[in-house]
């Protein structure tokens with residue numbers, strides 16, 4: 272079997288275009304654009320690149336972007352002061368604090384300070400709790416993007432067996448919640464799971480989010496499984512070049528899976544598209560408007 276390649280770039284372009292249409296209607300009726308504030312602390316080069324992409328995508332969708340680049344040495348108190356300022360700013364519908372934060376900053380203290388109605392990353396405990404009990408919530412962008420790719424491939428996920436490999440707060444745990452709400456039977460596997468290959472092999476859907484390059488082998492997969500690879504790590508190759516690798520051994524997996532996301536060009540572009548989606552949804556909710564349809 273040769274797997275279908277799930278084109279995350281195309282799915283993201285489609286979602287971004289639909290967000291752009293919704294943002295245009297919002298601008299007409301509210302006489303302002305939905306606004307997203309992005310906070311980047313320090314100069315971590317990959318983070319700076321992601322923030323650049325987010326700002327570009329925000330502007331391309333017809334939304335307003337507020338950029339806050341602050342030095343790595345900024346104190347936690349000053350960072351929280353900035354969050355308070357953005358919480359109080361009526362032109363800001365979404366606030367995003369790019370992770371990771373410098374070591375001297377307590378990440379939870381900062382994320383918990385963001386007004387839950389502006390928490391477009393879905394990291395605030397209020398949104399985490401709302402997601403877990405099935406209320407409207409702002410949902411973390413990467414797992415939301417994975418769900419959209421799965422639904423695009425499979426339609427209804429009801430009754431499917433799904434394993435999430437990885438239990439991080441920003442991907443693994445919310446991914447498991449989303450799959451549960453889509454009526455999958457969900458297993459969350461992690462570094463202490465016994466017989467990980469056996470667990471993976473029992474599942475129709477595999478979401479790999481462990482951050483260990485090529486951990487998941489083709490031989491572990493159920494033939495025809497749908498594989499979503501969240502991993503991205505630059506790994507030095509024998510010839511000295513650096514290659515971006517996912518958590519799944521792609522070449523092997525593509526011979527067994529029914530469909531698979533590539534790295535790059537799979538989940539990553541959907542993360543940014545879902546951020547725009549969450550921003551326009553937050554703007555509607557904050558204005559007391561019904562959620563936009565079709566996003």
Ligand SMILES: Nc1nc2c(c(=O)[nH]1)N[C@@H](CN(C=O)c1ccc(C(=O)N[C@@H](CCC(=O)O)C(=O)O)cc1)CN2
Pocket residue numbers: 321367368369370371392412413503515534535536537538539540541542543
């Ligand atoms: N506040 C947040 N911080 C972080 C998040 C997040 O969702 N919110 N996620 C990651 C980083 N991230 C977005 O912030 C992100 C990572 C990767 C991509 C992406 O499109 N990757 C490309 C490949 C890029 C490359 O070549 O290096 C792809 O997969 O095609 C987008 C967003 C951690 N921090």
Ligand SMILES: [Mg+2]
Pocket residue numbers: 436437438439443461462480481
């Ligand atoms: Mg983990």
